Amino acid sequence: MAESTGSKKRWLPLEANPDVMNQFLWGLGVPANEAECCDVYGLDEELLEMVPKPVLAVLFLYPLTSQSEEERIKQDSETKVQDPSSTVYYMKQTVGNACGTIGLLHAIGNITSQIKLTEGSFLDKFFKSTSSLDPMQVLIFAIEVSGQSHHSSHPMLIHSGTNLQRALFLENDREMEVAHSVAATAGDTEATDDVNTHFICFTCVDGQLYELDGRRAGPITHGASSPNSLLKDAARVIKKIIEKNPDSINFNVIAISQNV
Template identity: 25%
Template sequence: MSGGWNTVESDAGVFTYLLEGLGAKGVQFEELFALDEDDLYRLSPVYGVIFLFKYLSGDDKAGKNSKQPEDGEYDFEAVENMFFAAQTIQNACGTQALLSVLLNQSDKLALGPHLTEFKDFTSGLPSDIRGECLSNSELIRTTHNSFARASPFVDETQRTATGDDDVYHFIAYTPVNGTLYELDGLAPAPISHGPCTLETFPSAVLPVLQRRIARYPTTEIRFNLIAMVQDPRINARAIGDMDTLQAEARKRDAWRWENALRRHNFVGFVGELAKEVTRAKLTAGESEYESWIEGAKARTKSQRETNRKRGIEE
């Protein structure tokens, strides 16, 4: 793998295991399918959310060349008392947004030795140098890239955005020192959105997200929102909630399977499979080939039904 940063998907399973790969414990991500305050409160404690969106055509990237952002206010003084890093490399914004929540909630979460050392080392540095430290961290880059979808056609280190490309970006929202902050590595400073605590975070962040989405045409639906929450298994173990523990075990098994698939390039396999199918069709003849296909479909359907039943019983 090259020394660059590859793109990762905005996916709860990817981000949860990315965190664990970096050594953090006791947290996971949950996808949010609606901007519903009650749903967010049900996930409490919610340490922050990560928002993926498409840049508007002609948008000034996070207001970098503006005196103030479109919503909220830049808080340049806050940088000294929180973790805020400038994004200095392409494709790193997903992991950077994740760390923007995690490292600002370090008093409530178990970071693990590597991230604790990284936070302590960068705590007195300006945001641009923090960004360089993040981009040059071998552990963070390697862990990030281990969740990138394999592609035999695109070298992400050479990818450049043109005016015709859809460009997407991750940012984070989290409460720090009694204030709701928007943390965007392309912005010159954290963006303050007013008073907020961990307890009031769901009701404080949703109006900010709604205003941001309202800037887009009503036909635009390409947004994704995931929340960093406490690992549900912690409370489930404490109260002996076996149903939740079993549900979470199934969820994590599915995440592990999906993450394993992301690491593999199946183009060669598909190519060889197509060759064999064509060879079998030419050898067996059209009628026998069709019979073979129908039999394979029936066996696949039967196997899926068996697996589904086993999953319910387990």
């Protein structure tokens, strides 16, 4: 999966497998009767209708190519990212191959008002700790904690203090590293850190569809959305990404649905 920004630590990647992701989330504090991951078998309307509703977030796995990387860099230079003080929960990816975990954290971090996490669980403590970070705080603390010089080349170094502090909080959390490792080796395919795919998350916050990718400069908005239209709105954006790489079959879409 995609390289991280700013750290040499690498994890084994999570498999794009709802069963694996469910065990991961349920084990860390999402009750099984609150939410679960489900396969999205296609992006046509009749296939989207098969996905359990309501959908709280959408995860998308896509192949990394030279074209996709060039486009990402171009978009980051042209796109106005969301202000880090917004209500969108966002964090940077600083650990290699952690994009699956980052995607799940982006998903759960933006729906904590819609589901009830187990009190005292890892995720309950993680979001309570990281959501309280001051969005206006400078990065001096984060840089010192990570042992980097003041000449490090983090993207958005001045503007994304909270995002990077959340990432460093995760990077140094042993419990999460162990949980990720267990989940990464529980899939149907042999775990290897040599992969060329990447997870991103789509979520609806305050009536807007957001793309959350820990390698980007920040959250990216894709226009108006709603809890009822989130899946279809995300599918519209995902289709455009797939159209740019029609020869690849390494795409996977997973919805996180609320159990009602």
